[in-house]
Amino acid sequence: MTLTLMDSYTLWRRMPFPSGGATEGLRMTYADLAEVDEYLTTVIRFIERGIFKPSPADVPAIVSELMERIDRLCAESSGKDLEVARAQHAYAALMALLYRQFLEAAPAAE
Template sequence: MDSYTLWYSLPFPSGGSTKDLKATYADLAEADEYATTVIRFVERGIFKPAPVDLLAMLEELMHRIDRIGDTASGDDKAVARRQHAYASLLDLVYRQFLEEGGPQE
């Protein structure tokens, strides 16, 4: 629940000044939208996973952000770090959601 609370209250990271960071910003926004299913689970107990493989999407996105961050400088390097941190938190929140709401054995 702590990771959910952090994610829910954390401001969405910016897009930076490069084309690549703006693209990862858009993809992160899409992933964030898919993750809203977690909110329905927490607030209403409705377990309905995203219609895409969100964990694979986030993993690919974090790799892209890492590559961009390796060559970025100044403010864009900081933007890449914030985008990666946000994606990592989203990954954690969604994994916990799947563990909590998935089939109980």
């Protein structure tokens, strides 16, 4: 079973934004997640108004690099910080999936 664009969108809109954690690394990835979250407003416009206009930023590359950083933090963390890092990773993975599905919807939108 595969998630559709609407499934991913619904999950993303309902998923709580992860916390920042206690370390500087987790606080930085938290800030970067918030920035990427802003780029995904392009998806909201598409779903809610049918306007297909991708972000000028390279969202897939940004999210990929962010997930690599969070993976390294997962390897270095324990306890509550590990939980935070895993939550951040899950949120980033969902954003990556949603944005990829949004981009794949382009031909149908044009």
